[in-house]
Amino acid sequence: MPLHDVHYQHWEGQHLGIWHRRAVIAKQGLKACLQVKWMRYIVTLCWAGALLQVIVLFFLGQLLVPDSLIVQWLGNLNPRLQNIARGLMTWLAEHPEVSVRTTYNLLFYYFTSNLVTFTFIAIALAIPHLITRDLSSNAIVVYASKAIGWFDYLLSKLATIFGLMILTWLGPVCVAWFVGNLLSTHWHFFWHSRVALFHVLAYAISSMMVLSILALGISAVSSKARTTVSLWMVLWLLGNALVPIALQTKPWLKHLSLEHNLQQIALTVFHLKEDFQIAQNNIPLLGQLLRGLRDQRSFALENPESAGALIGIGVLVALSLIVIARKVKPE
């Protein structure tokens, strides 16, 4: 009997199920991502954005309280802003079901769209921790020899990147919705803002799904972190650079931009055209301001190119799935 052989005992316990094993991989992946210092900064920034959103929603709620400090403070500002605030107050008081829905919808569109940029950065930082390093360290062999299958492995990695995007994107917006309504003056804000929340969920979850698959695909392209991160940056930044070029050359080129395609999906999901119209009709002064904005971007806002965007995204997702199927193997 060897010298060390004093501790071996057979294990008599009950094995946990496959969902537990998948969760273990996803949790480990998320932990590895958050061990990167810059990732923690990005997540913090996203939650700072959520805090900002809560503050805006709190201000909005305070407009319904005539003698609130916010109203008094706005009264001391320039008359134009004060007029907008009065219009908003009246609108909120008289038609809360429409005003809350519209205001929240516009705010959520704004915040959700802005958080996409941070999410793209987060994905760039996370890509090496998804599949790339498993390929370079042969960890893929370790996973394949354990009680998990190829599908379980991919599903877990998908959950990792999806979980990360919950931290940087969906989480901040949803928490802002909840806390903002909690701080509002009436409980009916929860009910009236449900459509806006649904828009956020529909847009963010579908986009997160797409981004997760793309991130996995790019992560599986190579066993070198530098290559996969560069590829993601090229897809993101070069795609964005193509949009202004496409306006003067071939319009379809803009659908090579992932961010542009997601923007089109967002415009489709949030139905901003209707909201802008309602806001203009109810607060004339705000309407003038928005009209200026609409003059510049009216076509894009009112006629999102969802079909082209879906095709562009579909092609990228298909390519990604092909890469995953070909590259993610123990050998």
Added chain:
Amino acid sequence: MLLPIIETANLSKAFGQQKALDQVNLTVRPGAIGLLGPNGAGKTTLIKCLLQLQPFHGGSVRLLGRDVKSEGREIRKRVGYASEQDCHIPGMVGCEYATYCAQLCGLPFQAARQRAHEMLDFVGMGQERYRKIDTYSTGMKQRLKLAQAIVHDPEIVLLDEPTNGLDPKGQVQILELVQSLWKVHGISVVLSSHLLHDVDRICDQIIIIARGRVLVHDTLQNLKSRRRGAAEVVVADRQSELLDLFQRNAWSCELLSNGHVRVEHGGLNLNTVLEAMGTIQLPPLEIIPSPNALEEFFVQALESADGN
């Protein structure tokens, strides 16, 4: 009669035109099984096909009585594997890695952590378990590979060249641990190696594979009995007198560089040799029956395969 742990029927695998496994038929009972073969013989491919790490093109494989294609995940819960190549989860420390591997096999976290430490003790890892794996020496990595292979208490462990890169002392320790897995704890071991000495030392069943075909599959005892009639005699002195004696008996013999005398006596046991030595009153210090039997058998098997 113990049920077979490995059953293959016409197992075939090819890489392009190159046949890595050619109609492999095996029925392996529990024990310490040595998988022998020269480099490129198909040992690693066979193990990988057993674990479904590589798809096979023909035939069927049953491990622990279950079909690997339909029940691969359930099977791997009861199987441990240490690959030849260096593989680990980057950025993890040793004990964290072993715990993680146990969790991947379905152990709850507390049990996984406890067993990880037990197995790291078992393989002789000390405080280095708290260091990142990327900083480990080859020997430490081999120990960790063994620990992760047995951390979930498998019924069978497949070890691919587990002593590669180890110093002689480390090799002895690892082989003792592997040997104890079957002899003491009843965990079947498949030891793939091209080092005959390692296999000879700890295995009780031998599979010799070359060019993707199984050439020999038998117990070590049977193999050695087939090579009866040779012995290595150790004496304190009077080697030349002993050589004369053996030559007078018409036995082929030679003096080895280590001072031992090798003799091919042709008998079923060593009695004839002992009787002969008694006539000149030369007591042996030690007699090693069928020395290098495995090596000879291995070479013979390979030669016959080449002939075919």
